[in-house]
Amino acid sequence: MNNSKKILLFILILIILIIGAGSYFLTRKPQNSTINNNNNVNIDSSPQSNQKDTEIISENLDVPWEVVFLPSGAILITERPGNLFFVKNKQKIPITGVEHIGEGGLLGMAIHPNFINNQWIYLYFTTRDGDGVLTNKVERYRLEENRLIEDKIIIQGIQAAGNHDGGRIAFGPEGYLYITTGDAQNSQNAQDINSLSGKILRVTDEGDVPTDNPFKNAVYSYGHRNPQGLAWDNKNRLWATEHGRSGVESGFDELNLIEKGKNYGWPVIQGDEAQNGMVSPVIQSGPTTTWAPAGAAFYNGSIFFGGLRGEALFEFKIASRSLKKYFEGEFGRIRAVVLGPDNFLYITTSNKDGRGSTRQNDDKLIKINSNIFE
Numbered sequence: 001m002n003n004s005k006k007i008l009l010f011i012l013i014l015i016i017l018i019i020g021a022g023s024y025f026l027t028r029k030p031q032n033s034t035i036n037n038n039n040n041v042n043i044d045s046s047p048q049s050n051q052k053d054t055e056i057i058s059e060n061l062d063v064p065w066e067v068v069f070l071p072s073g074a075i076l077i078t079e080r081p082g083n084l085f086f087v088k089n090k091q092k093i094p095i096t097g098v099e100h101i102g103e104g105g106l107l108g109m110a111i112h113p114n115f116i117n118n119q120w121i122y123l124y125f126t127t128r129d130g131d132g133v134l135t136n137k138v139e140r141y142r143l144e145e146n147r148l149i150e151d152k153i154i155i156q157g158i159q160a161a162g163n164h165d166g167g168r169i170a171f172g173p174e175g176y177l178y179i180t181t182g183d184a185q186n187s188q189n190a191q192d193i194n195s196l197s198g199k200i201l202r203v204t205d206e207g208d209v210p211t212d213n214p215f216k217n218a219v220y221s222y223g224h225r226n227p228q229g230l231a232w233d234n235k236n237r238l239w240a241t242e243h244g245r246s247g248v249e250s251g252f253d254e255l256n257l258i259e260k261g262k263n264y265g266w267p268v269i270q271g272d273e274a275q276n277g278m279v280s281p282v283i284q285s286g287p288t289t290t291w292a293p294a295g296a297a298f299y300n301g302s303i304f305f306g307g308l309r310g311e312a313l314f315e316f317k318i319a320s321r322s323l324k325k326y327f328e329g330e331f332g333r334i335r336a337v338v339l340g341p342d343n344f345l346y347i348t349t350s351n352k353d354g355r356g357s358t359r360q361n362d363d364k365l366i367k368i369n370s371n372i373f374e
Contacts, residue, residue: 053369054327057346058087059361064348065167066109066295067338067365071116077365078123080105080353084148087365091146097127099134102162103182108138108169110177112205119143120205122177124169126160134160138169138179140205154207155218159184159197164226164243168295173236176202176210179218180240182226187267190223198224198266200240200258214261223264223278227256229296229305229337233318241293241305244270244285253291254281255303255316283316283323295337299345300373306334306347308355313337313347315373331366332356344370 063080070076075087082098082105085091098106104126112120119142129135137156141148154177158166164182172178183189183198190198193215202213202220209218229241237257242264244252252271256264256279265278271287274280285291292308303316312328327334335350345368351358 053372055367055369056361056364057367058365059363061085061348061352061363061365063105063350063353064363064365065105065107065335065350067336067346067348068109068111068121069338069341070111073341075365076109076121077348078106078109080107082106082125084109084123086146089146093146093148095123095125095148097125099126099128099160101126101134101160102165104134104136104160104162104165107136107165107167108179110169110171113171113175121148122154122169124167124179126165129156136160136165136167136181138177138207140207152207155179155196155201155203157196159186159189159195161185163246166224166227168228168230170230171205172202172238173232176204178202178220178230178238180224180227180230183224183266187225190225190266191263191268193217193219193222198222200224200227200230212260220260221258221262221264223262223266223268225266228294231296231298231303231305233298233303234301239282239296239298239303241296242266242281243292244290246290249287250290250309251285251287253285253289253293253310255283255293255305256281283321292333294335294350295347297337297339297345299339299343299370302373304337304345306337308333308335308350311356313345313368326368326372331364332359332362340367344368 064077065080066078068076077085081100082095083092106125108124110122121143122140124138136158138154140152142150158181161184166181168180179201181199189195199219200221201218226243227240231239240256240258242254263278269275291310294306296305305314312325315324331349332351333356334347336348338346340346347366349363351362
């Protein structure tokens with residue numbers, strides 16, 4: 001065989017090898033990827049879901065914020081513009097006085113532990129006080145035949161702003177009401193134990209201060225920037241999600257283990273920074289990654305929380321300190337994460353809040369098949 005034929009044969013073999021290698025990489029299935037963030041937590045990106053994994057329960061919602069299941073099986077949703085939405089009959093009850101400005105509006109909702117007897121429902125919303133000043137407060141109502149009556153102010157005077165309004169409320173295992181508040185764009189509020197802003201608050205079902213609160217006021221923990229998720233694990237420990245810094249240098253979102261009277265550092269420390277008398281987060285997103293964590297729920301040894309800018313459902317496995325992402329980019333911004341009475345997780349999208357890309361029939365309440373978490 002002469003040299004020219006040898007060269008042609010070599011080129012032909014090389015072409016066949018290149019085509020074969022390209023076909024392999026184009027057709028092989030993607031594997032889950034694991035990376036480390038600054039807090040030594042493994043982040044596992046899950047594959048895309050199939051239709052059996054999820055079920056749309058309700059759609060065309062108007063910026064949903066919180067989801068509550070009544071003992072009767074009815075599902076209630078708060079819509080940030082100021083409506084309480086009944087999923088079954090699609091009835092909406094407008095809440096008087098709600099100011100939908102920026103991140104404010106009708107936000108958190110909780111039912112009393114003894115709801116079956118007293119029918120009490122609690123709402124956190126943005127409004128204006130008698131002087132026209134923007135403020136946040138919690139009111140209690142009695143739900144009677146799809147009507148809200150007998151309203152009572154539980155706590156008021158929580159500073160409000162276009163951003164950083166907190167808003168999650170939930171009853172803890174001991175029967176007290178916990179309330180997350182943002183720093184209302186004034187970071188120094190978070191370190192002031194006499195301010196209600198940048199805190200997790202704790203009050204009785206009547207709005208009184210529990211006798212064992214650490215500062216003899218409603219403040220339970222402080223040094224928070226904008227906490228938006230609350231969940232208790234099977235040891236009755238309180239976990240809270242929190243938004244880190246925003247803007248060009250966004251990052252350092254947090255998952256914190258909350259203890260009474262502790263200072264969680266904002267704005268003095270962030271990420272894994274430490275200082276005497278301040279608590280660093282259990283996990284954080286690092287300086288360049290943004291979760292924008294929202295609602296949270298405990299299920300099967302894990303804390304699940306929604307990602308707004310992160311556009312995913314996150315699972316933090318407490319025992320292994322690993323973090324996994326589900327549905328990344330599939331539904332857009334995820335706000336509420338709730339464990340239903342059927343032991344399934346429910347999530348809401350938040351694509352119509354002015355910061356996301358609206359998809360067909362947004363926003364939605366979606367039921368998640370728990371089998372994907374096994």
